[in-house]
Amino acid sequence: MDRDTDRYRLLTRRAAVLGGLKLAGLSALVGRLYYLQVVESARFTMLAEENRISLRLVAPSRGTIVDRFGAPLAVNQQNYRVVVVSERTRNIQDTLDKISKIVPLTDGDRRRVMRELHRKRRFVPVTVRENLTWEQVATIEMNTPDLPGVAIEVGEIRHYPEAEATAHILGYVGAVSEAELNGDPVLSLPGFRIGKAGMEKYHEKALRGTAGTSQLEVNAVGRVIRELSRDEGQPGREVQLTIDIGLQKFVQQRLAQEVSASAVVMDVHTGGIYALCSHPSYDPNQFTMGISAELWEELLSNQATPLNNKAVAGQYPPGSTFKPVVALAALESGLISRNHSVFCPGHMDLGDHRFHCWKKGGHGTVDVVGALRHSCDVWFYDVSRRIGIDRIAEMANRFDMGQLTGLDLPHERPGLIPSIDWKKGALGKPWAQGETLIAAIGQGYVLSTPMQLVAMTARLANGGFAVKPHLTKQIKALSGEQTSWPPIGVKKENLDLVLRGLYEVTNAPNGTAYKSRITEPGYEMAGKTGSAQVRRITMAERSTGVKKNEDLPWRERDHALFISYAPVSSPRYACAVFVEHGGGGSTAAAPIARDILLECQKRDPGRAAVAESAPPPPPPGGTRG
CATH class of the missing domain: 3.40.710.10 (DD-peptidase/beta-lactamase superfamily)
Structure with missing residues (x-):
């Protein structure tokens, strides 16, 4: 009887210890769950949202440049580009062959596309060609069933309506080089362009604007499911120049x-x-759209230095x-x-x-x-x-x-x-x-x-x-000219x-x-x-008669x-x-x-200018007797 009682007491103590351990473990588990679900609820909600939502920058629309009367000098046009998603194509080379029958592709284009496809994830679109004509866009859209993985995207491209007439004033925009990356994330956006010369470069900060954001829902591997919200950001400011484009074209x-x-x-x-003109000039639109090596060499080799x-x-x-x-x-x-x-x-x-x-x-x-x-x-x-x-x-x-x-x-x-x-x-x-x-x-x-x-x-x-x-008359929302x-x-x-x-x-x-x-x-x-x-005239030449400019090679003639x-x-x-x-200044x-001055006075571009400076001197009068 006593032996049975001792066994019962031992079993009870062991059960109590085991039950206590289980209770302690359950309490710890409940406490941990409470901490994670209640105390840390906001933090883990945020982490979950970050895994589900991708925040991406949206390139701002570049500010326009206009002349003193508001005529457009640098504007943004729709840029149609054809892209391909490799995971949706059965044979990328075959797809490129089909595209090339609609949009001409060089060997360089093909190599670039293949290089980007290998570098990026299979579901990320890769640009095949930009600046498509409306006819090319329509043809691709009509042949979409035969072009799996191919799509048309719409962006912006800089356009200069007056081309050569304003090239040396406006300059042009181009892709961001590695040396130009300064920590601004917008500069890393695919296809983003900045001012490389002229007023495009001088007023880059005002023209660039502020990037917007796009909230995208993505899956575990980063594929976009849908766009949740979009903020277009602030477009660049309008820059108004003192130029009269009508006079500028006349002078050019x-x-x-x-x-x-x-x-x-x-x-x-x-x-x-x-008006500010330098002849010969060049077409800045060719730089925006990607200048060919042949044209670049032609510009560099021209003795009249059109790029200068x-x-x-x-x-x-x-x-x-x-x-x-x-x-x-x-x-x-x-x-x-x-x-x-x-x-x-x-x-x-x-x-x-x-x-x-x-x-x-x-x-x-x-x-x-x-x-x-x-x-x-x-x-x-x-x-x-x-x-x-x-x-x-x-x-x-x-x-x-x-x-x-x-x-x-x-x-x-x-x-x-x-x-x-x-x-x-x-x-x-x-x-x-x-x-x-x-x-x-x-x-x-x-x-x-x-x-x-x-x-x-x-x-x-x-x-x-x-x-x-x-050259700057005013930047929208900022001050104007000094007078x-x-x-x-x-x-x-x-x-x-x-x-x-x-x-x-x-x-x-x-x-x-x-x-x-x-x-x-x-x-x-x-x-x-x-x-x-520009040349030395010797005593011997002076004694026999100085050669006329028209009898000299072009580079030896007087300015x-x-x-x-x-x-x-x-x-x-x-x-x-x-x-x-040119020979002689008078001729x-x-x-x-x-x-130029006759045309300028008839156009009278200064009629709208505010002249608060000191009055001009009196006219010098008639001819000297």
């Missing part, structure tokens, strides 16, 4: 008569650029168009009087060197107005020897020469205005006085861009105010004297550009011719330049024309400037 077509040329038209009060924006990046000797700056430097120095006259026999001797005037027999006695009217080199040799190169450089710098103008366009170059310190620092040699004489007629080390020349002309014409050229400028610090009487000389260049019968004058009342222009030598403004009664528009190896560049 006028320059097309030359082998290589450039021209700029600028408002002398606001600094707005109404000569208006802002072409650095050339300004020739006699530099003389108004030298005349002002001399007058402002106080070392010559307003009546300073020089006798020109056709040359000047300095030591053992003879410096020739462009006119072999000379101009006789000329003052500052006559020197500008006839473009007499000897007068400028004389005053430059008196004032020195540093005074010339200081005045040139006031006119924004030898430095960047600050134009809102990439790749502007600064030109060069030499000085004593510059030569010592750059070349390690002392300055020679003969180099001052050469610089005074815009040759030697002096280099300028057409943009600098038009800015210089604008500062002359507006009464000596430091107007700055610009007031500080003075450059020249005396009015000296400036008026120089302007009188420029007036006589085109309006006096013996002026160098009289044949290219504007005869329509109220539209008259003033200006200055320029020719820049032709002309700066001008109009109307002379109330200056509003400045123009600079450069014709590469090649001046007629172009006349046609």
Whole structure:
């Protein structure tokens, strides 16, 4: 009996211990379930949603670019592309063969498609070709039953309606390179393009916009089931330029008569650029759609350099168009009087060197107005020897020469205005006085861009105010143009004297550009011719007669330049024309400037501009008696 009682007690204790252990385990399990399902409920709900929902970026619509009157210059067009999903095709090569009968495919296209198919998951679409025509899209859609795994997608592509006419201003967009990736996830989107040149590059941040998002329901392997929600983001801002596209096209077509040329038209009060052209040009749409290797090589090998924006990046000797700056430097120095006259026999001797005037027999006695009217080199040799190169450089710098103008366009170059310190620092040699004489007629080390020349002309014409050229009129929702400028610090009487000389260049019968004058009342222009030598003329050639430009190979001919403004009664528009190896400024560049300024005044693009800067100087009056 006692033995049975002991066994019962032992069994009971073991059962109690086992039951306690089970109860403890069950309590722990319930506690863990409570923790996971109640305490951590929000966290695991979020993790579950992340496994089910994929958040993807949506490329923003790129902002448009328009001219000053709202005409479209850079827009977005629908881009139809054909894609293929490999898991839905039985034979990818056979599918590509069928597509190629509708849309031409190169061997490069096929290799690219196969490379992307091997790199991506089988259910991810791969682009076969972009920029399909509507006929190609319709044909593919009609043959869908015979093209398993093939589909048409719609995106956006940049389009430039005026093509060559605006290429050097707008630039173009292209695919993002690895060097351009900066951590912005939108740059990694397939097919995303950014500005590569011109205003597309300069205003990239404003034009790009802000990416949107798309919430997609996906399965365990990442295949999209459906789109749950979509936020298109913020499209890029509209950028309005100062350009008048009608005038821009006129100027581009006028320059097309030359082998290589450039021209700029600028408002002398606001600094707005109404036309900026470089010929020859290129079609930026070819870069957007993918330029062929053959066309790329053709552009690179063209001696007229169509890819180079000569208006802002072409650095050339300004020739006699530099003389108004030298005349002002001399007058402002106080070392010559307003009546300073020089006798020109056709040359000047300095030591053992003879410096020739462009006119072999000379101009006789000329003052500052006559020197500008006839473009007499000897007068400028004389005053430059008196004032020195540093005074010339200081005045040139006031006119924004030898430095960047600050134009809102990439790749502007600064030109060069030499000085004593510059030569010592750059070349390690002392300055020679003969180099001052050469610089005074815009040759030697002096280099300028057409943009600098038009800015210089604008500062002359507006009464000596430091107007700055610009292409951006306004960015939507941001500020607009600046219209007031500080003075450059020249005396009015000296400036008026120089302007009188420029007036006589085109309006006096013996002026160098009289044949290219504007005869329509109220539209008259003033200006200055320029020719820049690109070869050395030997004494032997001078003794037998200097060869005419038309008898020389194209690359050995003088550059032709002309700066001008109009109307002379109330200056509003400045123009600079450069014709590469064009011969003479009076014969090649001046007629172009006349046609441009006449068209510009008739169009009058500045009619809508707000001019709050200082009033222009009074007109220089009639011809000098």
